[in-house]
Amino acid sequence: MSKTVQKSRLSRSRTRSAWLFLAPMLLTLAIVAAWPLGRTIWFSFTDASLDLMGEARFVGFRNYLEYVAWGDGEGQYYGLLADARWWRSVWNTILFAVVSVSFETVFGLIIALVLNQQFRGRGLVRAAVLIPWAIPTIVSAKMWAWMLHDQFGIINDMLQTIGLIAEPIAWTASPDTAMVAVLMVDIWKTTPFMALLILAGLQMVPGDIYEAAKLDGVPPWRVFRKITLPLIMPAVLVAVVFRALDALRVFDIVYVLTPNTDATRTMSVFARENLFDYDKFAYGSAASTLLFLVIALITITFIMATRMDLEGKRS
């Protein structure tokens, strides 16, 4: 009897110290994440504006959706959910996320497979591949903006020199190419990150099973499809979720490379515009809240659909 009492006292003290160690992180998270998020959600239900934040009044769902009757039996829907510009930015964001993450995964996988081979100068190549990822986004976006410049950009010059295009293209200004430009820069920048995460997964695959496959006479493509791919899939899926989370809240590349274009305005850019440029703080808060919900929904759906092993139970 006394033994169980002792044991439970020990486990109580362990629980206490566990909470003690967790407390600083929980406190920090509460201050930098929970509080701002809560404030944003609150503001989305008010009529707050930048200069009158203190006097914000609760207005219900008006920022999201409101039916205004004109008195003659007709009326109109207002609010975020009835805003075509918002839905355009939702579409832009999802398009951006799906295309960029898909390309980054494929390119990242190819690069990781190459970097996983033994060859002379591998260390140097591994470091060099990371350069795009190491450059701050603002810097690389500005750099690409110059390279993609319609009159003085080197990209147009090169394409014209080899005869692929006759006239210079206004890559970032033209609505037809703005999204392509943003995607190109993001894929260039983020593929190394993807490659690195997948490379880590590849290095977890024990080498001896490749020898077993050699003795089994398995051709290389089948080795990749039947052995390598299934074994690195958990790592790839985690990398995809990481990148998808990033891509869904993309802001800096778009804001620097193609400001003020319907063709590339993402949810984050939309929220910022309303929060600060248009002084529609409450409306921007509603957009931020929806952005949060959309990201949460997509992430949870993806994790459930791929039955991702987040707790490491199956590995």
Added chain:
Amino acid sequence: MATVELKNVSKSYGTVEVLRDINLELEQGEFVVFVGPSGCGKSTLLRMIAGLEDITGGELRIDGQPMNDVLPAKRGIAMVFQSYALYPHMTVFENMAFGLEQARLNKAEIRERVEKAAKMLQIEAFLDRKPKQLSGGQRQRVAIGRAITCDPRVFLFDEPLSNLDAALRVDTRLEIASLGKRLPDTTMVYVTHDQVEAMTLADRIVVLNGGIVEQVGTPMELYERPASQFVAGFIGSPRMNFLNGTVAAAHGAETYGIRPEHISLSPDAGDWRGRVILTERLGSDTFVHVEVDGVGPVNVRIEGRSEVHANDEVHLTPDPASVHLFDAKGRPIPG
């Protein structure tokens, strides 16, 4: 169904030569063990037979056909790895069937072969499990099963027992021995650093040291007539006593070798007198470590229990018929 011949086979990595002029002829159905200390090249030699390492000199023939440039899968071999090398994401059945699918056998035949091998190794109950749900011994049986399904001409084992605990190692060793009996036509090549495995499993042992073959022979030939001081020291447990100085000089040798089991111990009379330093009691045997006056430390093996204790004075008598004499280069001097 196969003979394996190695003719002047050597292996170098750049300028480093790890195997030199290996000449061996393995007969069909023979169980041959490559044994030697770590770094002697035994695993490399096995991997060269498997085709996982290039042969940089000499020739390998299986059933008389040159194999140097033949792909591993076309050599008619199967291999069991030390680390099992099972495909972690596949079930036991899939692991065993994977190689057969490559060989384009039909589903019914694959199932039949896998089930036959599983029955032989008593792993039928695990066919739907993944490797990580199995114990080390079960995994190694699956790895052996995977090799059996391929119906190889030559069966290669690369230290298959090293990752198992002591009790399992003995059980699995017996299984491998009985496997050798049940597949009488299959040539078995087995690599180990453990001379007990070598002695118990082998029809013939190949002792490798520093990239060359020290001796090839049956376990008893190696035990009774070691071709070098290295083999004499490597084969047999506990290790042979090697004595230098006056004892050796009296026989006109550099080194005088006598196995612990070939020395008798008496409390009052014998050729050598000494003091007991330590006794190790195993129940079935007792190892007595004696500091012999003017000779040096000598290990004696006594069957059953022994009542000698540390610091006791004892007398030792080596069996003259079991003495091995070696010259300065470690070559045996015929006695």
